[in-house]
Amino acid sequence: xxxxxxxxxxxxxxxxxxxxxxxxxxxxxxxxxxxxxxxxxxxxxxxxxxxxxxxxxxxxxxxxxxxxxxxxxxxxxxxxxxxxxxxxxxxxxxxxxxxxxxxxxxxxxxxxxxxxxxxxxxxxxxxxxxxxxxxxxxxxxxxxxxxxxxxxxxxxxxxxxxxxxxxxxxxxxxxxxxxxxxxxxxxxxxxxxxxxxxxxxxxxxxxxxxxxxxxxxxxxxxxxxxxxxxxxxxxxxxxxxxxxxxxxxxxxxxxxxxxxxxxxxxxxxxxxxxxxxxxxxxxxxxxxxxxxxxxxxxxxx
Numbered sequence: 001x002x003x004x005x006x007x008x009x010x011x012x013x014x015x016x017x018x019x020x021x022x023x024x025x026x027x028x029x030x031x032x033x034x035x036x037x038x039x040x041x042x043x044x045x046x047x048x049x050x051x052x053x054x055x056x057x058x059x060x061x062x063x064x065x066x067x068x069x070x071x072x073x074x075x076x077x078x079x080x081x082x083x084x085x086x087x088x089x090x091x092x093x094x095x096x097x098x099x100x101x102x103x104x105x106x107x108x109x110x111x112x113x114x115x116x117x118x119x120x121x122x123x124x125x126x127x128x129x130x131x132x133x134x135x136x137x138x139x140x141x142x143x144x145x146x147x148x149x150x151x152x153x154x155x156x157x158x159x160x161x162x163x164x165x166x167x168x169x170x171x172x173x174x175x176x177x178x179x180x181x182x183x184x185x186x187x188x189x190x191x192x193x194x195x196x197x198x199x200x201x202x203x204x205x206x207x208x209x210x211x212x213x214x215x216x217x218x219x220x221x222x223x224x225x226x227x228x229x230x231x232x233x234x235x236x237x238x239x240x241x242x243x244x245x246x247x248x249x250x251x252x253x254x255x256x257x258x259x260x261x262x263x264x265x266x267x268x269x270x271x272x273x274x275x276x277x278x279x280x281x282x283x284x285x286x287x288x289x290x291x292x293x294x295x296x297x298x299x300x301x
Contacts, residue, residue: 038077071176
């Protein structure tokens with residue numbers, strides 16, 4: 001029953017830009033299964049009500065469909081693809097931005113007795129699970145507020161906190177809990193990943209980024225691989241190539257210049273790695289980008 005009402009609410013309130021009247025809440029409605037598209041994941045909860053999606057992070061692949069959810073606790077370079085979506089039965093999904101401060105507040109209010117688990121290592125930055133009825137019920141109640149503007153400012157923050165609590169105490173709680181722990185392995189990796197994203201065009205020494213993240217080099221490598229499914233250098237390469245693709249969409253005739261802007265001194269290397277990542281050389285892919293406008297493809301369904 002929850003899933004039926006969720007589908008109806010999502011279909012009724014979907015907008016082309018995925019936005020809603022509730023801050024941090026997104027609704028997707030996609031009517032075609034597009035080729036894989038690279039993007040950044042953001043830190044979000046995504047629940048699918050109809051259709052299906054596949055998401056690749058490094059060598060890991062996550063598939064999720066109706067009644068399932070995905071959480072991303074680090075902003076990671078991913079490749080997403082809708083695998084079930086058509087005009088008669090579009091993919092419908094709910095998204096909620098996850099804020100570390102909100103997770104931290106709930107953990108502090110609850111205390112260790114209510115949120116503690118067996119000893120946890122550093123979890124992956126992305127996890128998938130079956131949405132329990134209590135989580136789906138809270139999502140539905142949040143979306144109902146789109147029809148109740150008077151109640152929305154007071155009740156929406158309360159229901160969002162309930163959703164977060166269901167995640168923290170649920171099957172994939174380890175991934176969500178570490179988002180709010182300032183000294184967790186995930187938070188250290190997130191700090192390093194953010195630095196690499198902000199300085200993606202610059203060469204760096206892994207030892208320096210490990211020191212910046214507050215870990216030894218060996219611990220940094222181990223935790224970074226666990227969270228992102230790639231090495232720090234591979235992570236930087238993914239960011240560089242995604243930024244290059246964005247730049248080529250507006251500067252299609254300046255392949256060499258775009259390569260230099262994202263950190264490639266060798267045009268041949270840039271072209272080779274770009275083709276390996278996107279399936280076509282930069283100039284041909286730029287022409288293709290001008291002719292198509294793929295739907296957003298982060299973790300949101």
